[in-house]
Amino acid sequence: MNKIWVTRSSMPSYEEFIEKIRPLWETRWLTNMGTYHKELEVQLKAYLGVPCLSLMVNGHMALEMAIQAMNFPEGSEVITTPFTFVSTTHAIVRNRLTPVFCDINPDDYTIDADQIEGLITSDTVAIVPVHVYGNICDVEKIEKIAGRYGLKVIYDSCHAFGETYGGRGIGCYGDASVFSFHATKVFHTIEGGAVTFSDEALYKKLYNLKNFGIQGEELVVGVGANAKMNEFAAVMGLCNLPEVEKNILLRKERAETYLEMFQGVRGLQLPDFHRKDVKQNYGYFPVLCPDRNIRDQVYNNLRQQNIYSRKYFYPLTSRAACFAEKYANLPLHIAERISETVLVLPLYPELEYEDMERVVHIVRKTIDAEGVKA
Numbered sequence: 001m002n003k004i005w006v007t008r009s010s011m012p013s014y015e016e017f018i019e020k021i022r023p024l025w026e027t028r029w030l031t032n033m034g035t036y037h038k039e040l041e042v043q044l045k046a047y048l049g050v051p052c053l054s055l056m057v058n059g060h061m062a063l064e065m066a067i068q069a070m071n072f073p074e075g076s077e078v079i080t081t082p083f084t085f086v087s088t089t090h091a092i093v094r095n096r097l098t099p100v101f102c103d104i105n106p107d108d109y110t111i112d113a114d115q116i117e118g119l120i121t122s123d124t125v126a127i128v129p130v131h132v133y134g135n136i137c138d139v140e141k142i143e144k145i146a147g148r149y150g151l152k153v154i155y156d157s158c159h160a161f162g163e164t165y166g167g168r169g170i171g172c173y174g175d176a177s178v179f180s181f182h183a184t185k186v187f188h189t190i191e192g193g194a195v196t197f198s199d200e201a202l203y204k205k206l207y208n209l210k211n212f213g214i215q216g217e218e219l220v221v222g223v224g225a226n227a228k229m230n231e232f233a234a235v236m237g238l239c240n241l242p243e244v245e246k247n248i249l250l251r252k253e254r255a256e257t258y259l260e261m262f263q264g265v266r267g268l269q270l271p272d273f274h275r276k277d278v279k280q281n282y283g284y285f286p287v288l289c290p291d292r293n294i295r296d297q298v299y300n301n302l303r304q305q306n307i308y309s310r311k312y313f314y315p316l317t318s319r320a321a322c323f324a325e326k327y328a329n330l331p332l333h334i335a336e337r338i339s340e341t342v343l344v345l346p347l348y349p350e351l352e353y354e355d356m357e358r359v360v361h362i363v364r365k366t367i368d369a370e371g372v373k374a
């Protein structure tokens, strides 16, 4: 039986990709802000509806550099969510800042904005929220708090590519917003990422950070790293971008079919794709199981049938082995509960309806069986 992964990378036609990379054998300009890099920045700005954008080698470095560009004093505190990919927390810690974990909302799993103020100290410099599964954070409340206390807001928008809120591109919110173009995401460049922002001065800062601080052949103005996107990656992006809307529609059709198929499965909390003023990208299909034991059983039973769901995000980043000693005992009750019961089911544009039926059948059977036991 063929394996069903939680996602499957979208690919352009082979011929189209080959045709587009052919000139690279002439120019030999393979990286360092080449033609395709520049073209992709222009096209992404238009698609995302953002004023400024800087392409990066991946989403993680985009986040690290967006934070670094703010020049926070070492040891400052950053309020963030533990219910995310470890990259979010790593980007804070690798900038020599201290993550301060805030609990999440039980209905959309984003940071609980009502608890942010209680965590602010004289050392707080920023908030790093995550639009997890493409669920948009309470951007208004976060902006108000940030304004009141003079904090920067850097959104991890890696799950929210192409989404809009209130008709504005999601990358317009906060001081900066970060996207990942990893192969597993709604839009990808194999590996890649971007920072979006509205303060034009940030462009040069990010440019220096991603290109060794080099401003001219004999002029190095800053201690930058190397986080440039190469031309092959940019070509993959240019081929994939025109397909994104169609792919989001295919995802939407499948997500809505899942919702119908799951009707009447007891105790399973389904995702809500009809949030006010949000254009969704249908990147993920997270379900909450009645308890941890059932979640793990569903995961195992799917696996036995070659279906690979994922426990995104378990454990919480505050419980990652590298952080647990410091942060394991925080009162993150909702995040703990969601993390222990959540399961992300396969969802991608080419997912077959028969395979979705198999997924739903296994989930239903497991919950019914475990429910009887309980």
Ligand SMILES: *Cc1c(COP(=O)(O)O)cnc(C)c1O
Pocket (backbone or CB within 6 Å): 058, 059, 060, 061, 084, 085, 087, 088, 130, 156, 158, 159, 180, 181, 182, 191, 192, 193
């Ligand atoms: C994918 C992802 C990242 C990291 O992006 P990469 O491109 O893999 O480096 C960071 N945060 C979240 C929420 C992600 O999903």
